[in-house]
Amino acid sequence: MSVTATRKERERSAREELILDHAQRLLLRDGYQNLNLDELARAIEYSKGTIYLHFQTKEDLTLAIAVRALKERADMFERAAKFAGRTRERARAIGFACCEFAVCHRDYFNIEMMLKSASFWEKASEDRRRAHNVQAGRCFRSMNTIVQDAIREGDLPTGTHSEHVVFSLIAITMGSHIVGVNPDIQFYCGIENPLELARRNQDLVCDGWNWRPLLNEWDYSATDKRIKAEIFPDTTLLKSA
Amino acid sequence: MSVTATRKERERSAREELILDHAQRLLLRDGYQNLNLDELARAIEYSKGTIYLHFQTKEDLTLAIAVRALKERADMFERAAKFAGRTRERARAIGFACCEFAVCHRDYFNIEMMLKSASFWEKASEDRRRAHNVQAGRCFRSMNTIVQDAIREGDLPTGTHSEHVVFSLIAITMGSHIVGVNPDIQFYCGIENPLELARRNQDLVCDGWNWRPLLNEWDYSATDKRIKAEIFPDTTLLKSA
């Protein structure tokens, strides 16, 4: 590939990122239905036609935003899965990654909710749909592998279905994040730091599954320090680790 | 109030329910942005103008759907809260109510998600917003009271923040329902009956909080039978109780 071609390639990628950045911002501010391509074009200072050089439809663009975030999440999960330690410590690393992700993509789950409508997927490009599945699969496998290790190593009771553990962890995490950003619930439950609660909830569930070592059997604050140091050394977003 | 006025009042209410019934159906079928007032008018066999005699805007209508469902949920919660037994049994009754509700309003959480957008609330009527808060408060207090009782009675450890317990239960429940209906996750996690998993997840969290009696300390299947018999005798939707 010629030098010029590479540069163009880079420029194209950069612009695609630029579009996604602004689109994501508008999407989260206004919701999908109020996302307006005229405004987006104005924001990125490119024409509307240019947007369509990158994305087939508005739905395709929206899905691309989700895919990008999901890819980042999958990357973090795979990094976290390599953490050296007991299986529950490794799971904790993924929990850490998940919160880290939630901080950077505060409203990612809202985007994910937008994708619910069936008519949505029909209008997105085939490639984009495939990309979404790929990243979703990576996320799931990162966690599922650890749970299976835990069962094999005896950290989780024999006979536990790994998929059910994964499901409960996804549920408590997603639920915590979604509910945690709800102003009404924040008010009623007196929540200040939703992320902290999300991680505690994950602990509750792990303890519920009897995932050894239990919360009171291990110094997880030390684990957290190691996670932060070894896996996410550059992170400054989470004050406590 | 004259006899005629009362009859008219009743007719008005009946029509409002009719509108909400069909609107909810269409809303869940097509999503908010595809909810079309022309189609709704055709379905209810009244004119579009008539819809506007009941609801100020499309957003107001949508919120009314949510309020109606929420009210039903609050009613069920309050009924469940009166269940006679240990605090965790009463919480279990509410969990039961929540699943029961989820069965009747399979996609209520999707509607709740639609309400996220800020611009949405601006267009709903003040009265409707207030009504929503009232019902949300009822739901919260039903649960929170039980948790506080549990702390007072020593079923939950001293020093436990009741709001955090409530938060975790809401999170695991909402998370389980939202994640449980996701086809991708159903596929990855091999889920057949999301509701069953939702209830198990609630147990995990209660055990995590050390809410006595723990799962293995009590015959909760007997409790479930009583709940079904005493609180929801007419329910046939949940096969196992």
Next chain:
Amino acid sequence: MSVTATRKERERSAREELILDHAQRLLLRDGYQNLNLDELARAIEYSKGTIYLHFQTKEDLTLAIAVRALKERADMFERAAKFAGRTRERARAIGFACCEFAVCHRDYFNIEMMLKSASFWEKASEDRRRAHNVQAGRCFRSMNTIVQDAIREGDLPTGTHSEHVVFSLIAITMGSHIVGVNPDIQFYCGIENPLELARRNQDLVCDGWNWRPLLNEWDYSATDKRIKAEIFPDTTLLKSA
């Protein structure tokens, strides 16, 4: 039907005609691709939305214009077909009707040409397509019946295929009209009155088929006078008859 309903019905029809009138004018001025619904709305002094209360798509509207003209043509043909006289005189009455029609709808054939594109018909409503076929059939049968009579009565040679005669008459008529309005051809052929030539061309073809009585065997100017008087008494458009 109530009085009000009838009036509304009438108003609706009147507006539909209004839309068609202006749409036809713009269509012939600018061609189909340049027909602009914004401009049309401005011209009719109704909103764009109103246009869509009458016509499903732009294609549907265009086809409606063609159907309306075609219906008028079919009406004239059927009226002309009733002319009392020899078969060739009756055919002549239809030829007269055709020219009369061409005067009132100077560019009808151009509209008909627009309908060629296959993608066009897909976007028009089923009802409209059917209506078009109905009117086209009426036109054809009016003429074909006369030709069959001519064969039966011996005015046309035995063994003549009526459809081929009709085809040749349609061809010479359509060809004359289309070519006759072409400025280049008008210039080259020194044409002043295309209609007169169209009628003469029809005579050439009839003589070619040996349709009795031939041009030089009968006083067709007398026939023309009768046609004008009996069939189209109100017509002032054609100077010579």
Next chain:
Amino acid sequence: MSVTATRKERERSAREELILDHAQRLLLRDGYQNLNLDELARAIEYSKGTIYLHFQTKEDLTLAIAVRALKERADMFERAAKFAGRTRERARAIGFACCEFAVCHRDYFNIEMMLKSASFWEKASEDRRRAHNVQAGRCFRSMNTIVQDAIREGDLPTGTHSEHVVFSLIAITMGSHIVGVNPDIQFYCGIENPLELARRNQDLVCDGWNWRPLLNEWDYSATDKRIKAEIFPDTTLLKSA
């Protein structure tokens, strides 16, 4: 002019033909309004910019297609006009040429119809418009000369206006071709071979003008054989000649 320049000139011409070939194909497949320059560029494997090095606008390109076809028609007409024989035989040769042309350019007349819109010509280049007139003139004169010869030689009645004869022949030919490809009319009139009918229609008109020798006074099938052999020896498209 240098050798290089000549080669470039040739290359330029070749590419122009390539563009016209594909453009004509797309034009006839999709109609003018659906002719898409992006697709055309892809088809010719040159860039869109290159198309604009050859043609000023999309209209200019379309007109160029018409001009090219018209030139071919004029060439065929002039060749046919040289046929040795009676004037009506020579006219027949042109009729033959016309059908031959219609076979190779099945939808040429549709293209010709597209040129009707006034706004079209405004956007085509002056040069192209002039070229179109030149070729149209050649076609007309080929035929007109033969008719004038016929009048002079007494094959057509004295006093006949040659332009009117030409007009009627153009009309019957154009009409036959346009009407003949109309599926509705094919259905109604039971047409299988439109070209055959077109030629018969030409005969009807000639007989109508009393152009000697009449159809029943001469063995025109022999003429047709000669035409085919002497003028269009390479043609295999027309089965009967």
Next chain:
DNA sequence: CATGAATGAGCCTTCATTCAT
């Protein structure tokens, strides 16, 4: 000369909302 990325005006269509009857 050749490219093809970028443009942006333009257009069809939808649909929540209004209001005269």
Next chain:
DNA sequence: TATGAATGAAGGCTCATTCAT
């Protein structure tokens, strides 16, 4: 009170044309 015809702003998408490289 109930209607539904009328509105018109809004928005997604296209594509002929340009121009820097």
